[in-house]
Amino acid sequence: MARPSPKPDAAALSRLLLDARGRTLAYAGDLSGEQLLGPKLPIVNPPLWEIGHVGWFQEHWCLRHRPGRSPAPSLIADADALYDSALVPHDARWSLPLPDLDRTLGYLARVMERVLDRLDREGDADFLRYFVQLAAFHEEMHCEAFTYTRQTLGYRPAARDAVAAAAVASGPWAGDVEVPGGEFLLGAAPDGEGFVFDNEKWAHRVNVAPFRIARAPVTNVEFAAFVENAGYRRRELWSRAGWSWCERAGAEAPVYWNRRDGGWTQRCYDGVRPLRPHEPVIHVSWFEADAYCRWAGRRLPTEAEWEFAAAGVPAAAGEKKAYPWGEAPPVPERANLFGVLDACADVGAFAKGDSAWGCRQMVGNVWEWTADWFGPYPGFVRDPYREYSEPWFGNHKVLRGGCYATRAAVLRNTWRNFYTPDRRDVFAGFRTCAA
Numbered sequence: 001m002a003r004p005s006p007k008p009d010a011a012a013l014s015r016l017l018l019d020a021r022g023r024t025l026a027y028a029g030d031l032s033g034e035q036l037l038g039p040k041l042p043i044v045n046p047p048l049w050e051i052g053h054v055g056w057f058q059e060h061w062c063l064r065h066r067p068g069r070s071p072a073p074s075l076i077a078d079a080d081a082l083y084d085s086a087l088v089p090h091d092a093r094w095s096l097p098l099p100d101l102d103r104t105l106g107y108l109a110r111v112m113e114r115v116l117d118r119l120d121r122e123g124d125a126d127f128l129r130y131f132v133q134l135a136a137f138h139e140e141m142h143c144e145a146f147t148y149t150r151q152t153l154g155y156r157p158a159a160r161d162a163v164a165a166a167a168v169a170s171g172p173w174a175g176d177v178e179v180p181g182g183e184f185l186l187g188a189a190p191d192g193e194g195f196v197f198d199n200e201k202w203a204h205r206v207n208v209a210p211f212r213i214a215r216a217p218v219t220n221v222e223f224a225a226f227v228e229n230a231g232y233r234r235r236e237l238w239s240r241a242g243w244s245w246c247e248r249a250g251a252e253a254p255v256y257w258n259r260r261d262g263g264w265t266q267r268c269y270d271g272v273r274p275l276r277p278h279e280p281v282i283h284v285s286w287f288e289a290d291a292y293c294r295w296a297g298r299r300l301p302t303e304a305e306w307e308f309a310a311a312g313v314p315a316a317a318g319e320k321k322a323y324p325w326g327e328a329p330p331v332p333e334r335a336n337l338f339g340v341l342d343a344c345a346d347v348g349a350f351a352k353g354d355s356a357w358g359c360r361q362m363v364g365n366v367w368e369w370t371a372d373w374f375g376p377y378p379g380f381v382r383d384p385y386r387e388y389s390e391p392w393f394g395n396h397k398v399l400r401g402g403c404y405a406t407r408a409a410v411l412r413n414t415w416r417n418f419y420t421p422d423r424r425d426v427f428a429g430f431r432t433c434a435a
């Protein structure tokens with residue numbers, strides 16, 4: 001099972017860092033005034049803090065980290081007390097003595113300069129290669145968070161998203177594909193040279209029963225039928241936790257939907273537009289996905305089923321592909337990831353990215369909720385960044401596949417994302433399996 005990414009050299013690593021930084025500046029560095037702190041909500045960070053935090057993280061792992069010893073001093077005073085996400089409680093982040101935006105960006109620039117220097121000197125060192133990728137991917141994940149934060153708070157889209165009106169209309173992509181099941185290696189293969197997170201390690205045998213899975217994620221028009229059939233008012237369609245979430249949230253439809261003139265509109269950033277019927281439903285919680293499934297007589301795929309449908313190869317048991325279409329990294333024709341449309345496309349689009357079984361958009365467009373709780377694979381050992389996975393085992397649900405705001409370099413079929421089941425601010429939709 002070949003992995004696509006050979007060991008990146010110093011130039012490729014520098015590019016990863018600079019790409020992520022360009023995005024931080026575009027998606028958060030343009031905020032001003034009150035937007036830099038924003039409202040105190042459990043689902044967002046104050047952007048000014050979050051910008052400093054990505055610089056702190058890069059400095060911590062790429063410059064200050066000394067295995068077995070305490071970290072070397074930071075370039076700025078009180079760096080850990082300000083920006084260490086494991087130390088600073090979420091709701092304290094609004095009341096810290098944070099440097100202003102100019103000084104924060106100055107800190108980020110000085111850290112970057114030193115990391116690039118170090119890459120020049122030590123770019124062949126495995127430990128530096130690992131931590132540079134960790135820092136770049138961490139920053140990309142925060143950039144996705146900057147993006148959904150702008151949506152949550154109704155800010156104008158970042159400059160590049162202004163062109164998102166050119167979304168791809170290619171209609172629905174209905175129906176199921178049949179996957180025969182069998183033995184499957186779930187997780188990342190230890191023989192690869194690419195970067196993997198601790199929670200993907202390692203590939204292990206699971207037995208998957210035959211299943212039927214949708215060729216595409218659930219669309220807006222499909223989800224609207226659930227809403228209009230009183231889906232949010234029928235207790236029997238919801239799990240106990242889901243119903244209590246539904247009541248607490250006062251949910252009656254997906255969070256950004258509004259009824260107008262007998263149809264639906266959807267708020268996108270600071271604008272409102274008619275709901276596009278064949279785009280995947282997005283910004284739905286796991287609870288909403290689960291209730292929809294009960295209504296439709298369907299179910300969410302397990303993680304293993306999802307990965308089987310994305311990575312498995314018919315008539316080649318045990319073989320696994322890095323991406324739905326094969327081993328080559330994502331290109332714009334195959335997957336709607338960051339920088340392609342910067343908005344959702346219809347579920348019929350991106351046919352060149354189909355998996356071997358005929359599932360479309362398993363990578364890109366929207367994250368897909370799975371049935372499973374996020375947990376360790378057998379033999380789990382945490383990596384140096386201890387807080388990445390382990391604290392979230394057991395109370396987060398797994399999502400797969402990335403979305404239009406996910407950087408291609410971060411993703412692969414085995415990548416596991418995770419959010420609590422109540423989150424509907426993130427770019428999450430779902431596909432279903434026959435029950």
Ligand code: FE
Pocket residue numbers: 053057085138142
């Ligand atoms: Fe972080």
